Amino acid sequence: MLDHVYISVTDPERSLAFYAAALEPLGFAPFGTYESASGPDTVPDLWGLSDGGHGRGIASSIWLRQRRPGETGLYLGLVADDTATVDATYAAALAAGATDDGVPAMRTYFADGYYAANIIDLDDNRLEIVNKAWNT
Structure with missing residues (x-):
């Protein structure tokens, strides 16, 4: 099951407004930010949207991050049933x-x-x- 995706964007706040409007019919809404100062250097500032889980117990989220020069690729989070x-x-x-x-x-x-x-x-x-x- 999909847990979360990072999307690298050029303007996170503008993109947050776009994704909130565009994905609202699917149940996605902004739910918070993650300040990189509270974690390791490898985790950037993040702007989050979530579908709320729709009563399933697991919510999917989209995290927007500031694109770095030359950055490409995808960041995909996948759910595991347990730590093992x-x-x-x-x-x-x-x-x-x-x-x-x-x-x-x-x-x-x-x-x-x-x-x-x-x-x-x-x-x-x-x-x-x-x-x-x-x-x-």
Whole structure:
């Protein structure tokens, strides 16, 4: 299941207004920002939209980030049922040729119970495998 996607944009606040209007019929609405000063240098400022989960227990989110010069690619967050699945997926991805972009660990700078691993695929796309303790 899709958990979240990062979209790199040239003007995050303008793009937030655009995505809020364009995706409103799908149930997406702005829900907050993430200030990069509270986490590691590798995580940028983020502007978030969410579909609220529609009663499913797991909400999908879109995070807008400031595009950096020359940046391309995709950042995709995928839901894992438990932390063991995060670990297994990370190991399988590395064995298949991925590059480490963050070992499996708690990411408490996002929230308590946020356990994730990050990899880079063969074409420089980023994948985050995540288990959130509050998801059912």
